[in-house]
Amino acid sequence: MKLILASTSSYRAEQLKRLGLNFETRDPQVDEALFKQAGFTPETLAEVLALEKAKQVAGQNPEAIVIGGDQLVSFENTILGKPGSEQAAIDQLMSMQGKSHTLITAIAVTGPEFIETHINQTTLTMRQLDKDAIKRYVQFDQPLDCAGAYKLESQGITLFEEIQSTDHSAITGIPLIALTTLLIKAGVTLP
Template identity: 80%
Template sequence: MKLILASTSPYRAEQLRRLGLEFEAQDPQVDESVLKEAGFSPENLAEVLALEKAKQVFQQNPDAIVIGGDQLVSFENTILGKPGTKEHAVQQLMSMQGKTHTLITAIAVLGPDLIETHINQTKLKMRSLNQGAIERYVEFDQPLNCAGSYKLESRGITLFEEIDSTDHSAITGIPLIALTSLLIKAGVILP
């Protein structure tokens, strides 16, 4: 059965390659801004976005198994997404220093006879850092397309003093432990 990743994220694609799966990636072309303004809780928003991305691609590929995903940061009753600019990345990181936030990673798996979602929550406590250290980090890692403005798989790990997660792979974009279970349920034969 054809497997499709409803994402253009190079991070999510790399994670699927780690599993040894053959897949193709397609842009789900979902207008996230409409859903972000709908007033969902952070957990529900991530789940709805992951599901909508999978649905968009599944409509064009009804015989495939489609994986959609979304990730956001919940911090002090605010949802932080991708910063887009270095300045915004520095602002996000400065606001979180010395504090704990939640990285919410949602996936949806759709197939001809399957609709499943999973939400992973990771608690991260950031170190207290000065603006110079944060600016140097942003300059090095360029985390402009990463929720929360950091890449833990690179130098972003130095920003944190504690990480509490049931599946560390979720931090990169897909909780692989849950995804593996959902793919087996969908009938995908893993290598």
């Protein structure tokens, strides 16, 4: 059975390799801005985007199992995405220092006669840091393409005093425990 990751994220591809499965990657070409304007809650937005990405690729590959994903940060009633620039990353991290936020990671698995989603929520509490420490971190890790402006798999771990999650792999982009369950339900044989 053909397995496709509907994502151009190198982080998600690296994670999926951990499961020992052969897969292809495809760009889902979903205009996320349209969905962000719809007024969804953060959890619903992440889930809708993950599902839309999977459906987009599945439409061109109806016999394949397709995995879509999305990740965002919910902080003080605001959705934070990828900062895109060093200054935006510094600003995001400065606003979150000493406070907690929720990292929402959603996945969707589609296949012939199969559609299921999963949402993982991780609560992260940042240390109280000064601007120079945050600037040094951003210059080191360059987390410009990461929701929340940090890479926990790298030096970003030093920014936090507490992390609460049922699946730490979700922090990088795919909750692998939940994904494994969904793939088995969809009929994928794991190595």
